[in-house]
Amino acid sequence: MIKWEEKLSPSVKGIPPSGIRRFFDLVSEMKGVISLGVGEPDFVTPWHIREACIYSLEKGYTMYTSNWGLLELREEIARHLYSNYRVKYEPSSEVLVTVGVSEGMDLALRAILAPGDEVLIPEPCYVSYSPCASLAGGVPVPILTTADNDFRVTAAQIEEKITPRTKALILSYPNNPTGATISQQELMEIAKVVKKHDLIVISDEIYDKLTYEGKHTCFASLPAMKSRTVLLNGFSKAYAMTGWRLGYACGHPEVISQMVKIHQYTMLCAPVTAQMAALEALQNGTDEMLKMVAEYDRRRRLILRGFNEIGLSCFEPKGAFYAFPSIKNTGLSSEEFAERLLMEAKVAVVPGNVFGGNGEGHIRCSYAASVENITEAIERMGKFVQQYSSCREEACS
Amino acid sequence: MDKKDQEILEMLQDNSRLRTEQIAAMLGLDQKDVANRIKEMEEQGIIVKYHTLINWEKAGEEVVSALIEVKVTPQRGAGFDAVAERIYRFPEVKSVYLMSGRYDLSVLIEGKTMKEVALFVSTKLATIEEVQSTATHFVLKKYKQEGIILEDKEKDRRLVISP
Ligand SMILES: Cc1ncc(COP(=O)(O)O)c(C=O)c1O
Numbered sequence: 379m380i381k382w383e384e385k386l387s388p389s390v391k392g393i394p395p396s397g398i399r400r401f402f403d404l405v406s407e408m409k410g411v412i413s414l415g416v417g418e419p420d421f422v423t424p425w426h427i428r429e430a431c432i433y434s435l436e437k438g439y440t441m442y443t444s445n446w447g448l449l450e451l452r453e454e455i456a457r458h459l460y461s462n463y464r465v466k467y468e469p470s471s472e473v474l475v476t477v478g479v480s481e482g483m484d485l486a487l488r489a490i491l492a493p494g495d496e497v498l499i500p501e502p503c504y505v506s507y508s509p510c511a512s513l514a515g516g517v518p519v520p521i522l523t524t525a526d527n528d529f530r531v532t533a534a535q536i537e538e539k540i541t542p543r544t545k546a547l548i549l550s551y552p553n554n555p556t557g558a559t560i561s562q563q564e565l566m567e568i569a570k571v572v573k574k575h576d577l578i579v580i581s582d583e584i585y586d587k588l589t590y591e592g593k594h595t596c597f598a599s600l601p602a603m604k605s606r607t608v609l610l611n612g613f614s615k616a617y618a619m620t621g622w623r624l625g626y627a628c629g630h631p632e633v634i635s636q637m638v639k640i641h642q643y644t645m646l647c648a649p650v651t652a653q654m655a656a657l658e659a660l661q662n663g664t665d666e667m668l669k670m671v672a673e674y675d676r677r678r679r680l681i682l683r684g685f686n687e688i689g690l691s692c693f694e695p696k697g698a699f700y701a702f703p704s705i706k707n708t709g710l711s712s713e714e715f716a717e718r719l720l721m722e723a724k725v726a727v728v729p730g731n732v733f734g735g736n737g738e739g740h741i742r743c744s745y746a747a748s749v750e751n752i753t754e755a756i757e758r759m760g761k762f763v764q765q766y767s768s769c770r771e772e773a774c775s
Numbered sequence: 776m777d778k779k780d781q782e783i784l785e786m787l788q789d790n791s792r793l794r795t796e797q798i799a800a801m802l803g804l805d806q807k808d809v810a811n812r813i814k815e816m817e818e819q820g821i822i823v824k825y826h827t828l829i830n831w832e833k834a835g836e837e838v839v840s841a842l843i844e845v846k847v848t849p850q851r852g853a854g855f856d857a858v859a860e861r862i863y864r865f866p867e868v869k870s871v872y873l874m875s876g877r878y879d880l881s882v883l884i885e886g887k888t889m890k891e892v893a894l895f896v897s898t899k900l901a902t903i904e905e906v907q908s909t910a911t912h913f914v915l916k917k918y919k920q921e922g923i924i925l926e927d928k929e930k931d932r933r934l935v936i937s938p
Contacts, residue, residue, distance in 0.1 A: 415936035676801035
Protein backbone atom coordinates (compact mmCIF):
# COMPACT_ATOMS: atom_id res chain seq x y z
CA MET A 379 0.00 0.00 0.00
CA ILE A 380 1.28 3.41 -0.95
CA LYS A 381 1.41 5.88 1.90
CA TRP A 382 0.06 8.98 0.20
CA GLU A 383 0.24 10.91 3.42
CA GLU A 384 4.05 10.76 3.16
CA LYS A 385 4.24 11.22 -0.56
CA LEU A 386 2.22 14.38 -1.02
CA SER A 387 3.75 17.81 -1.22
CA PRO A 388 3.87 19.40 2.23
CA SER A 389 3.25 22.85 0.81
CA VAL A 390 0.02 21.67 -0.79
CA LYS A 391 -1.04 19.66 2.24
CA GLY A 392 -0.44 22.72 4.36
CA ILE A 393 -3.08 24.71 2.52
CA PRO A 394 -6.41 24.55 4.33
CA PRO A 395 -9.41 23.53 2.22
CA SER A 396 -11.72 26.40 1.32
CA GLY A 397 -14.06 27.32 4.17
CA ILE A 398 -16.76 27.81 1.59
CA ARG A 399 -16.61 24.17 0.61
CA ARG A 400 -17.76 22.86 3.98
CA PHE A 401 -20.67 25.21 3.96
CA PHE A 402 -21.56 24.24 0.44
CA ASP A 403 -21.90 20.59 1.45
CA LEU A 404 -24.19 21.60 4.28
CA VAL A 405 -26.47 23.72 2.09
CA SER A 406 -26.62 21.24 -0.77
CA GLU A 407 -28.38 18.70 1.36
CA MET A 408 -31.25 20.99 2.30
CA LYS A 409 -34.52 21.77 0.55
CA GLY A 410 -36.42 25.05 0.37
CA VAL A 411 -33.33 27.13 0.96
CA ILE A 412 -33.00 30.64 -0.44
CA SER A 413 -29.38 31.18 -1.25
CA LEU A 414 -27.66 34.53 -0.93
CA GLY A 415 -24.42 32.63 -1.04
CA VAL A 416 -23.83 32.64 -4.75
CA GLY A 417 -20.82 34.55 -6.01
CA GLU A 418 -21.91 34.79 -9.61
CA PRO A 419 -24.54 36.63 -11.67
CA ASP A 420 -28.08 35.25 -11.67
CA PHE A 421 -28.33 36.13 -15.34
CA VAL A 422 -27.30 33.67 -17.98
CA THR A 423 -24.89 34.98 -20.61
CA PRO A 424 -26.72 37.36 -22.99
CA TRP A 425 -28.03 35.51 -26.01
CA HIS A 426 -26.04 37.44 -28.62
CA ILE A 427 -22.85 36.22 -26.95
CA ARG A 428 -24.02 32.62 -26.79
CA GLU A 429 -25.19 32.87 -30.38
CA ALA A 430 -21.82 34.17 -31.55
CA CYS A 431 -20.19 31.22 -29.87
CA ILE A 432 -22.54 28.76 -31.56
CA TYR A 433 -21.75 30.39 -34.89
CA SER A 434 -18.03 30.06 -34.24
CA LEU A 435 -18.50 26.35 -33.58
CA GLU A 436 -20.46 25.99 -36.81
CA LYS A 437 -17.63 27.72 -38.63
CA GLY A 438 -15.14 25.29 -37.19
CA TYR A 439 -13.37 27.40 -34.57
CA THR A 440 -12.27 24.39 -32.58
CA MET A 441 -8.49 24.74 -32.68
CA TYR A 442 -5.76 25.93 -30.34
CA THR A 443 -5.07 29.61 -30.53
CA SER A 444 -1.80 31.42 -29.98
CA ASN A 445 -0.59 30.94 -26.40
CA TRP A 446 -1.38 34.59 -25.90
CA GLY A 447 -4.96 34.26 -27.12
CA LEU A 448 -6.50 35.44 -30.39
CA LEU A 449 -4.82 38.63 -31.55
CA GLU A 450 -8.19 40.10 -32.48
CA LEU A 451 -9.41 39.59 -28.92
CA ARG A 452 -6.24 41.08 -27.43
CA GLU A 453 -6.66 44.10 -29.68
CA GLU A 454 -10.24 44.48 -28.55
CA ILE A 455 -9.19 44.21 -24.89
CA ALA A 456 -6.54 46.88 -25.43
CA ARG A 457 -9.04 49.15 -27.18
CA HIS A 458 -11.54 48.61 -24.40
CA LEU A 459 -9.04 49.48 -21.65
CA TYR A 460 -7.94 52.55 -23.53
CA SER A 461 -11.45 53.83 -24.07
CA ASN A 462 -12.48 53.17 -20.46
CA TYR A 463 -9.36 54.15 -18.57
CA ARG A 464 -6.92 55.71 -21.04
CA VAL A 465 -4.38 52.99 -20.33
CA LYS A 466 -2.54 51.93 -23.43
CA TYR A 467 -1.48 48.29 -23.72
CA GLU A 468 0.32 46.79 -26.69
CA PRO A 469 -1.83 43.82 -27.80
CA SER A 470 1.16 41.85 -29.05
CA SER A 471 3.29 41.98 -25.91
CA GLU A 472 1.32 43.36 -22.98
CA VAL A 473 -1.99 41.48 -23.07
CA LEU A 474 -2.42 37.80 -22.23
CA VAL A 475 -5.74 35.98 -22.46
CA THR A 476 -6.14 33.67 -19.44
CA VAL A 477 -8.52 31.07 -18.10
CA GLY A 478 -10.28 33.54 -15.86
CA VAL A 479 -8.82 35.96 -13.38
CA SER A 480 -8.16 32.83 -11.35
CA GLU A 481 -5.42 31.73 -13.71
CA GLY A 482 -4.18 35.28 -14.17
CA MET A 483 -3.67 35.62 -10.42
CA ASP A 484 -1.78 32.33 -10.25
CA LEU A 485 0.43 33.25 -13.20
CA ALA A 486 1.22 36.68 -11.82
CA LEU A 487 2.17 35.35 -8.39
CA ARG A 488 4.27 32.54 -9.82
CA ALA A 489 6.03 34.86 -12.23
CA ILE A 490 6.85 37.37 -9.52
CA LEU A 491 7.56 35.50 -6.31
CA ALA A 492 10.86 34.01 -5.23
CA PRO A 493 10.66 31.67 -2.22
CA GLY A 494 10.00 33.68 0.90
CA ASP A 495 8.90 36.86 -0.86
CA GLU A 496 6.07 38.57 0.93
CA VAL A 497 2.78 39.56 -0.66
CA LEU A 498 0.56 42.12 1.05
CA ILE A 499 -3.09 41.10 0.94
CA PRO A 500 -5.77 43.41 2.28
CA GLU A 501 -8.45 41.30 3.95
CA PRO A 502 -11.30 40.41 3.95
CA CYS A 503 -10.81 39.39 0.36
CA TYR A 504 -11.47 36.78 -2.25
CA VAL A 505 -10.53 33.35 -0.94
CA SER A 506 -7.86 32.41 -3.46
CA TYR A 507 -5.20 35.11 -3.02
CA SER A 508 -3.49 33.81 0.06
CA PRO A 509 -3.42 30.09 -0.95
CA CYS A 510 -2.17 31.02 -4.44
CA ALA A 511 0.59 33.15 -2.93
CA SER A 512 1.63 30.26 -0.68
CA LEU A 513 1.54 27.78 -3.56
CA ALA A 514 3.79 30.10 -5.51
CA GLY A 515 6.31 29.93 -2.68
CA GLY A 516 5.51 33.34 -1.29
CA VAL A 517 4.41 34.44 2.14
CA PRO A 518 0.98 36.06 2.33
CA VAL A 519 0.91 39.02 4.71
CA PRO A 520 -2.63 40.07 5.57
CA ILE A 521 -3.57 43.69 6.13
CA LEU A 522 -6.81 44.03 8.01
CA THR A 523 -9.24 46.55 6.61
CA THR A 524 -12.07 47.68 8.85
CA ALA A 525 -15.73 48.55 8.56
CA ASP A 526 -14.85 51.92 10.13
CA ASN A 527 -12.85 52.76 7.05
CA ASP A 528 -15.42 51.16 4.73
CA PHE A 529 -13.08 48.20 4.21
CA ARG A 530 -10.60 50.26 2.22
CA VAL A 531 -6.94 49.67 2.74
CA THR A 532 -4.94 52.82 3.47
CA ALA A 533 -1.46 53.81 2.35
CA ALA A 534 -0.40 53.95 6.00
CA GLN A 535 -1.61 50.41 6.68
CA ILE A 536 0.38 49.18 3.72
CA GLU A 537 3.52 51.00 4.72
CA GLU A 538 3.31 49.53 8.20
CA LYS A 539 3.59 45.99 6.85
CA ILE A 540 6.47 46.55 4.48
CA THR A 541 9.67 44.60 5.15
CA PRO A 542 12.76 44.07 3.01
CA ARG A 543 11.06 40.93 1.68
CA THR A 544 7.88 42.67 0.51
CA LYS A 545 7.54 42.12 -3.22
CA ALA A 546 3.97 42.77 -4.17
CA LEU A 547 0.61 44.14 -3.11
CA ILE A 548 -2.72 42.71 -4.19
CA LEU A 549 -5.51 45.22 -4.67
CA SER A 550 -9.07 44.13 -5.25
CA TYR A 551 -11.67 46.84 -5.71
CA PRO A 552 -14.62 46.64 -6.03
CA ASN A 553 -14.20 44.01 -3.40
CA ASN A 554 -15.51 40.53 -2.81
CA PRO A 555 -16.86 40.02 -0.07
CA THR A 556 -17.37 43.55 1.26
CA GLY A 557 -18.59 45.43 -1.82
CA ALA A 558 -16.10 48.19 -0.97
CA THR A 559 -14.76 50.50 -3.64
CA ILE A 560 -11.85 52.88 -3.40
CA SER A 561 -11.40 56.43 -4.66
CA GLN A 562 -8.78 57.71 -7.05
CA GLN A 563 -7.43 59.93 -4.28
CA GLU A 564 -6.82 56.97 -1.98
CA LEU A 565 -5.25 54.97 -4.77
CA MET A 566 -2.88 57.87 -5.45
CA GLU A 567 -1.74 57.71 -1.84
CA ILE A 568 -1.21 53.98 -2.19
CA ALA A 569 0.68 54.55 -5.44
CA LYS A 570 3.15 56.78 -3.59
CA VAL A 571 3.94 54.00 -1.12
CA VAL A 572 4.18 51.49 -3.94
CA LYS A 573 6.70 53.65 -5.73
CA LYS A 574 8.68 54.52 -2.65
CA HIS A 575 9.15 50.85 -1.75
CA ASP A 576 9.48 49.63 -5.32
CA LEU A 577 6.52 47.22 -5.09
CA ILE A 578 4.59 45.38 -7.76
CA VAL A 579 0.81 45.68 -7.68
CA ILE A 580 -1.47 42.90 -8.79
CA SER A 581 -4.82 44.57 -9.30
CA ASP A 582 -7.85 42.30 -9.57
CA GLU A 583 -10.47 44.54 -11.16
CA ILE A 584 -12.96 41.88 -12.15
CA TYR A 585 -15.84 43.90 -10.68
CA ASP A 586 -14.85 47.21 -12.31
CA LYS A 587 -18.07 47.49 -14.31
CA LEU A 588 -20.12 46.78 -11.22
CA THR A 589 -19.45 50.15 -9.63
CA TYR A 590 -22.64 51.90 -8.56
CA GLU A 591 -21.42 55.13 -7.06
CA GLY A 592 -18.47 57.14 -8.20
CA LYS A 593 -16.20 56.01 -10.97
CA HIS A 594 -13.89 53.04 -10.97
CA THR A 595 -10.22 53.95 -11.22
CA CYS A 596 -7.99 51.47 -12.96
CA PHE A 597 -4.83 51.27 -10.88
CA ALA A 598 -2.65 51.06 -13.98
CA SER A 599 -4.03 54.40 -15.15
CA LEU A 600 -2.33 56.27 -12.29
CA PRO A 601 0.88 58.12 -13.11
CA ALA A 602 3.89 55.78 -13.27
CA MET A 603 1.84 52.79 -12.13
CA LYS A 604 1.26 51.02 -15.42
CA SER A 605 4.79 49.62 -15.60
CA ARG A 606 4.62 48.12 -12.10
CA THR A 607 1.04 46.83 -12.22
CA VAL A 608 -0.29 43.50 -13.38
CA LEU A 609 -3.89 44.28 -14.23
CA LEU A 610 -6.29 41.35 -14.04
CA ASN A 611 -9.80 41.37 -15.38
CA GLY A 612 -12.23 39.04 -17.08
CA PHE A 613 -15.66 38.36 -18.41
CA SER A 614 -17.19 36.36 -15.57
CA LYS A 615 -19.02 39.07 -13.69
CA ALA A 616 -19.79 41.97 -16.03
CA TYR A 617 -20.98 39.79 -18.90
CA ALA A 618 -22.39 36.95 -16.79
CA MET A 619 -19.85 34.52 -18.23
CA THR A 620 -18.50 32.68 -15.19
CA GLY A 621 -18.63 29.22 -16.72
CA TRP A 622 -16.78 30.25 -19.86
CA ARG A 623 -13.58 30.67 -17.88
CA LEU A 624 -12.08 33.65 -19.58
CA GLY A 625 -10.04 36.59 -18.40
CA TYR A 626 -6.94 38.57 -19.20
CA ALA A 627 -3.76 39.89 -17.68
CA CYS A 628 -2.08 43.10 -18.80
CA GLY A 629 1.27 44.47 -17.79
CA HIS A 630 4.85 45.22 -18.64
CA PRO A 631 6.23 42.93 -21.38
CA GLU A 632 8.90 41.64 -18.96
CA VAL A 633 6.38 40.18 -16.54
CA ILE A 634 3.78 39.18 -19.12
CA SER A 635 6.35 37.23 -21.12
CA GLN A 636 7.24 35.23 -18.01
CA MET A 637 3.56 34.64 -17.31
CA VAL A 638 3.08 33.46 -20.89
CA LYS A 639 5.80 30.87 -20.34
CA ILE A 640 3.95 29.31 -17.42
CA HIS A 641 0.64 29.60 -19.26
CA GLN A 642 2.04 27.99 -22.38
CA TYR A 643 3.34 24.94 -20.52
CA THR A 644 0.43 24.49 -18.14
CA MET A 645 -2.60 25.72 -20.09
CA LEU A 646 -1.40 26.08 -23.68
CA CYS A 647 -4.16 28.58 -24.40
CA ALA A 648 -7.58 29.66 -23.21
CA PRO A 649 -10.50 27.85 -24.91
CA VAL A 650 -11.16 29.26 -28.36
CA THR A 651 -14.95 29.03 -28.03
CA ALA A 652 -14.82 31.28 -24.99
CA GLN A 653 -12.46 33.66 -26.78
CA MET A 654 -14.87 34.00 -29.68
CA ALA A 655 -17.70 34.71 -27.26
CA ALA A 656 -15.60 37.26 -25.39
CA LEU A 657 -14.90 39.07 -28.62
CA GLU A 658 -18.63 39.43 -29.18
CA ALA A 659 -19.08 40.58 -25.57
CA LEU A 660 -16.56 43.39 -25.98
CA GLN A 661 -17.77 44.42 -29.42
CA ASN A 662 -21.52 44.34 -28.87
CA GLY A 663 -22.20 43.63 -25.21
CA THR A 664 -22.25 47.05 -23.59
CA ASP A 665 -26.01 47.65 -23.64
CA GLU A 666 -26.98 44.38 -22.05
CA MET A 667 -24.13 44.65 -19.59
CA LEU A 668 -25.33 48.07 -18.46
CA LYS A 669 -28.85 46.71 -18.04
CA MET A 670 -27.57 44.00 -15.73
CA VAL A 671 -25.56 46.54 -13.78
CA ALA A 672 -28.65 48.74 -13.36
CA GLU A 673 -30.55 45.72 -12.09
CA TYR A 674 -27.85 44.85 -9.53
CA ASP A 675 -27.90 48.44 -8.36
CA ARG A 676 -31.64 48.25 -7.62
CA ARG A 677 -31.24 45.02 -5.73
CA ARG A 678 -28.34 46.50 -3.83
CA ARG A 679 -30.61 49.24 -2.51
CA LEU A 680 -33.33 46.71 -1.78
CA ILE A 681 -31.12 44.48 0.32
CA LEU A 682 -29.52 47.42 2.07
CA ARG A 683 -32.84 48.88 3.11
CA GLY A 684 -33.86 45.41 4.17
CA PHE A 685 -30.88 45.04 6.49
CA ASN A 686 -31.58 48.45 7.94
CA GLU A 687 -35.16 47.53 8.66
CA ILE A 688 -34.32 44.29 10.42
CA GLY A 689 -31.58 45.95 12.41
CA LEU A 690 -28.45 44.43 10.90
CA SER A 691 -25.93 47.19 10.52
CA CYS A 692 -24.41 47.15 7.08
CA PHE A 693 -21.75 49.30 5.56
CA GLU A 694 -23.02 50.54 2.19
CA PRO A 695 -21.46 48.47 -0.57
CA LYS A 696 -20.73 50.53 -3.66
CA GLY A 697 -19.54 47.82 -6.00
CA ALA A 698 -19.59 44.11 -6.89
CA PHE A 699 -22.80 42.33 -5.84
CA TYR A 700 -22.25 41.63 -2.18
CA ALA A 701 -23.39 43.15 1.06
CA PHE A 702 -21.39 42.40 4.19
CA PRO A 703 -23.57 43.16 7.22
CA SER A 704 -22.28 42.90 10.75
CA ILE A 705 -23.92 40.25 12.91
CA LYS A 706 -21.95 41.10 16.03
CA ASN A 707 -24.95 42.22 18.05
CA THR A 708 -26.47 38.74 17.86
CA GLY A 709 -23.61 37.47 19.96
CA LEU A 710 -22.95 34.68 17.50
CA SER A 711 -19.83 33.96 15.51
CA SER A 712 -20.11 34.18 11.72
CA GLU A 713 -20.13 30.44 11.37
CA GLU A 714 -22.70 29.93 14.11
CA PHE A 715 -24.87 32.62 12.64
CA ALA A 716 -24.66 31.22 9.12
CA GLU A 717 -25.25 27.67 10.25
CA ARG A 718 -28.24 28.50 12.43
CA LEU A 719 -29.69 30.83 9.84
CA LEU A 720 -29.52 27.96 7.41
CA MET A 721 -31.04 25.40 9.75
CA GLU A 722 -33.67 27.59 11.35
CA ALA A 723 -34.59 30.09 8.64
CA LYS A 724 -33.43 28.31 5.51
CA VAL A 725 -31.38 31.17 4.20
CA ALA A 726 -27.86 30.46 3.00
CA VAL A 727 -25.16 33.10 3.38
CA VAL A 728 -21.40 32.79 3.57
CA PRO A 729 -19.79 33.29 6.99
CA GLY A 730 -17.40 36.25 6.82
CA ASN A 731 -14.49 34.48 8.50
CA VAL A 732 -13.74 32.47 5.35
CA PHE A 733 -12.58 35.70 3.71
CA GLY A 734 -9.75 36.15 6.14
CA GLY A 735 -8.97 38.72 8.79
CA ASN A 736 -11.78 40.96 10.06
CA GLY A 737 -14.34 38.92 8.17
CA GLU A 738 -15.41 37.41 11.49
CA GLY A 739 -18.56 39.07 12.81
CA HIS A 740 -19.93 39.53 9.30
CA ILE A 741 -21.79 37.49 6.72
CA ARG A 742 -21.56 37.85 2.96
CA CYS A 743 -24.91 38.17 1.22
CA SER A 744 -24.96 38.17 -2.55
CA TYR A 745 -27.70 40.23 -4.14
CA ALA A 746 -27.26 38.51 -7.48
CA ALA A 747 -30.64 37.00 -6.64
CA SER A 748 -34.21 37.73 -7.70
CA VAL A 749 -36.20 40.50 -6.05
CA GLU A 750 -38.63 37.90 -4.68
CA ASN A 751 -35.82 35.89 -3.16
CA ILE A 752 -34.13 38.91 -1.64
CA THR A 753 -37.42 40.08 -0.13
CA GLU A 754 -38.23 36.65 1.25
CA ALA A 755 -34.70 36.14 2.57
CA ILE A 756 -34.79 39.47 4.40
CA GLU A 757 -38.10 38.56 5.94
CA ARG A 758 -36.77 35.24 7.19
CA MET A 759 -33.59 36.84 8.45
CA GLY A 760 -35.60 39.50 10.25
CA LYS A 761 -37.45 36.91 12.30
CA PHE A 762 -34.24 35.04 12.95
CA VAL A 763 -32.32 38.09 14.12
CA GLN A 764 -35.15 39.26 16.35
CA GLN A 765 -35.21 35.94 18.11
CA TYR A 766 -31.51 36.23 18.89
CA SER A 767 -31.58 39.78 20.08
CA SER A 768 -34.57 39.19 22.35
CA CYS A 769 -32.84 36.07 23.53
CA ARG A 770 -29.83 38.13 24.49
CA GLU A 771 -31.87 40.73 26.27
CA GLU A 772 -33.31 38.04 28.49
CA ALA A 773 -29.78 36.74 28.97
CA CYS A 774 -30.73 33.25 27.95
CA SER A 775 -28.51 31.22 25.69
CA MET B 776 -41.97 62.13 -16.36
CA ASP B 777 -38.43 61.95 -15.09
CA LYS B 778 -35.81 59.21 -14.98
CA LYS B 779 -37.32 57.68 -11.83
CA ASP B 780 -40.78 57.53 -13.40
CA GLN B 781 -39.29 55.77 -16.35
CA GLU B 782 -37.57 53.26 -14.09
CA ILE B 783 -40.81 52.63 -12.23
CA LEU B 784 -42.54 51.92 -15.53
CA GLU B 785 -39.81 49.52 -16.63
CA MET B 786 -39.97 47.67 -13.35
CA LEU B 787 -43.76 47.40 -13.37
CA GLN B 788 -43.80 46.30 -16.97
CA ASP B 789 -41.51 43.47 -16.03
CA ASN B 790 -43.36 42.59 -12.85
CA SER B 791 -46.64 44.32 -12.05
CA ARG B 792 -46.79 42.65 -8.66
CA LEU B 793 -43.83 44.57 -7.28
CA ARG B 794 -44.96 46.31 -4.13
CA THR B 795 -44.48 50.04 -3.69
CA GLU B 796 -42.09 49.47 -0.80
CA GLN B 797 -39.93 47.23 -2.97
CA ILE B 798 -39.87 49.78 -5.77
CA ALA B 799 -39.13 52.53 -3.28
CA ALA B 800 -36.21 50.60 -1.82
CA MET B 801 -34.79 49.73 -5.20
CA LEU B 802 -34.89 53.30 -6.46
CA GLY B 803 -33.81 54.86 -3.19
CA LEU B 804 -37.09 56.76 -2.93
CA ASP B 805 -39.66 57.30 -0.26
CA GLN B 806 -42.58 54.88 -0.34
CA LYS B 807 -45.11 57.73 -0.41
CA ASP B 808 -43.30 59.33 -3.30
CA VAL B 809 -43.47 56.12 -5.32
CA ALA B 810 -47.16 55.65 -4.55
CA ASN B 811 -47.87 59.20 -5.74
CA ARG B 812 -45.89 58.78 -8.91
CA ILE B 813 -47.72 55.56 -9.74
CA LYS B 814 -51.09 57.10 -9.00
CA GLU B 815 -50.34 60.04 -11.22
CA MET B 816 -49.23 57.82 -14.09
CA GLU B 817 -52.38 55.77 -13.69
CA GLU B 818 -54.51 58.88 -13.84
CA GLN B 819 -52.71 60.11 -16.93
CA GLY B 820 -53.33 56.79 -18.63
CA ILE B 821 -49.60 56.08 -18.89
CA ILE B 822 -50.10 53.00 -16.78
CA VAL B 823 -53.10 51.46 -18.49
CA LYS B 824 -53.67 48.17 -16.75
CA TYR B 825 -51.91 45.58 -14.61
CA HIS B 826 -52.28 42.32 -16.41
CA THR B 827 -50.92 38.80 -16.29
CA LEU B 828 -49.36 36.90 -19.15
CA ILE B 829 -50.92 33.46 -19.25
CA ASN B 830 -49.98 30.42 -21.23
CA TRP B 831 -53.53 29.18 -21.84
CA GLU B 832 -52.35 26.15 -23.67
CA LYS B 833 -50.62 24.98 -20.53
CA ALA B 834 -53.79 25.59 -18.59
CA GLY B 835 -55.50 23.12 -20.90
CA GLU B 836 -57.67 25.71 -22.62
CA GLU B 837 -58.12 25.69 -26.39
CA VAL B 838 -57.47 29.15 -27.71
CA VAL B 839 -57.37 29.85 -31.41
CA SER B 840 -55.76 33.08 -32.53
CA ALA B 841 -55.51 34.55 -35.97
CA LEU B 842 -53.77 37.55 -37.40
CA ILE B 843 -55.94 39.25 -40.01
CA GLU B 844 -54.49 41.57 -42.60
CA VAL B 845 -57.20 44.07 -43.45
CA LYS B 846 -57.21 46.45 -46.39
CA VAL B 847 -59.34 49.48 -45.78
CA THR B 848 -60.60 52.47 -47.74
CA PRO B 849 -59.83 55.44 -45.51
CA GLN B 850 -62.70 57.81 -44.88
CA ARG B 851 -62.68 61.48 -45.54
CA GLY B 852 -62.16 63.35 -42.31
CA ALA B 853 -61.70 60.28 -40.13
CA GLY B 854 -58.92 58.50 -41.99
CA PHE B 855 -58.49 54.99 -40.66
CA ASP B 856 -59.57 55.78 -37.12
CA ALA B 857 -63.31 55.33 -37.57
CA VAL B 858 -62.93 51.92 -39.20
CA ALA B 859 -60.35 50.89 -36.66
CA GLU B 860 -62.77 51.79 -33.88
CA ARG B 861 -65.58 49.76 -35.38
CA ILE B 862 -63.21 46.83 -35.37
CA TYR B 863 -61.52 47.21 -32.02
CA ARG B 864 -64.81 47.54 -30.13
CA PHE B 865 -65.48 43.83 -30.67
CA PRO B 866 -64.33 41.89 -27.60
CA GLU B 867 -63.06 39.08 -29.85
CA VAL B 868 -60.48 41.51 -31.19
CA LYS B 869 -57.41 41.49 -28.98
CA SER B 870 -55.27 44.04 -30.76
CA VAL B 871 -55.47 46.39 -33.73
CA TYR B 872 -52.51 48.14 -35.32
CA LEU B 873 -52.38 50.53 -38.25
CA MET B 874 -49.57 49.34 -40.50
CA SER B 875 -47.39 50.72 -43.22
CA GLY B 876 -47.00 48.61 -46.36
CA ARG B 877 -49.20 46.23 -48.28
CA TYR B 878 -52.18 46.29 -45.96
CA ASP B 879 -53.60 48.75 -43.46
CA LEU B 880 -54.83 47.15 -40.26
CA SER B 881 -53.34 44.21 -38.45
CA VAL B 882 -56.04 42.65 -36.32
CA LEU B 883 -55.49 39.90 -33.78
CA ILE B 884 -58.54 37.82 -33.02
CA GLU B 885 -59.01 35.12 -30.43
CA GLY B 886 -61.75 32.53 -30.28
CA LYS B 887 -62.46 29.03 -29.06
CA THR B 888 -62.36 27.29 -32.45
CA MET B 889 -61.13 27.98 -35.95
CA LYS B 890 -64.68 27.99 -37.12
CA GLU B 891 -65.63 30.65 -34.61
CA VAL B 892 -62.77 32.88 -35.72
CA ALA B 893 -63.46 32.35 -39.41
CA LEU B 894 -67.11 33.12 -38.91
CA PHE B 895 -66.29 36.30 -37.07
CA VAL B 896 -64.07 37.44 -39.93
CA SER B 897 -66.60 36.70 -42.62
CA THR B 898 -69.67 38.05 -40.87
CA LYS B 899 -68.31 40.96 -38.84
CA LEU B 900 -65.06 42.12 -40.35
CA ALA B 901 -65.40 41.55 -44.07
CA THR B 902 -68.84 43.06 -44.10
CA ILE B 903 -67.77 46.47 -42.91
CA GLU B 904 -68.29 48.82 -45.80
CA GLU B 905 -64.79 50.32 -45.88
CA VAL B 906 -63.07 46.95 -45.64
CA GLN B 907 -61.79 46.01 -49.08
CA SER B 908 -60.29 42.65 -48.26
CA THR B 909 -59.09 40.42 -45.45
CA ALA B 910 -56.43 37.72 -45.27
CA THR B 911 -56.60 35.40 -42.28
CA HIS B 912 -53.48 33.79 -40.85
CA PHE B 913 -54.03 31.33 -38.05
CA VAL B 914 -51.41 31.17 -35.32
CA LEU B 915 -49.98 27.65 -35.13
CA LYS B 916 -47.67 28.07 -32.18
CA LYS B 917 -46.71 30.86 -29.83
CA TYR B 918 -43.01 30.97 -29.02
CA LYS B 919 -42.66 34.38 -27.51
CA GLN B 920 -45.18 36.93 -26.41
CA GLU B 921 -44.68 40.42 -25.02
CA GLY B 922 -40.97 39.81 -24.74
CA ILE B 923 -41.38 36.61 -22.78
CA ILE B 924 -40.34 33.22 -24.10
CA LEU B 925 -43.30 31.03 -23.19
CA GLU B 926 -41.63 27.65 -22.78
CA ASP B 927 -38.51 29.02 -21.24
CA LYS B 928 -38.69 28.54 -17.50
CA GLU B 929 -34.91 28.66 -17.23
CA LYS B 930 -33.90 27.13 -13.99
CA ASP B 931 -31.19 28.41 -11.75
CA ARG B 932 -28.30 26.13 -12.47
CA ARG B 933 -25.79 27.84 -10.23
CA LEU B 934 -24.18 26.14 -7.25
CA VAL B 935 -25.93 27.28 -4.08
CA ILE B 936 -22.72 28.57 -2.57
CA SER B 937 -19.70 29.82 -4.50
CA PRO B 938 -16.74 32.02 -3.71
C1 LIG C 1 -12.47 39.13 -6.59
C2 LIG C 1 -12.55 37.96 -7.50
N1 LIG C 1 -11.51 37.67 -8.30
C3 LIG C 1 -11.56 36.62 -9.13
C4 LIG C 1 -12.64 35.78 -9.21
C5 LIG C 1 -12.62 34.62 -10.17
O1 LIG C 1 -12.80 35.11 -11.46
P1 LIG C 1 -12.71 34.23 -12.76
O2 LIG C 1 -14.06 33.62 -12.98
O3 LIG C 1 -12.37 35.22 -13.83
O4 LIG C 1 -11.66 33.21 -12.56
C6 LIG C 1 -13.75 36.04 -8.40
C7 LIG C 1 -14.93 35.16 -8.43
O5 LIG C 1 -15.74 35.13 -7.57
C8 LIG C 1 -13.69 37.15 -7.53
O6 LIG C 1 -14.73 37.45 -6.73
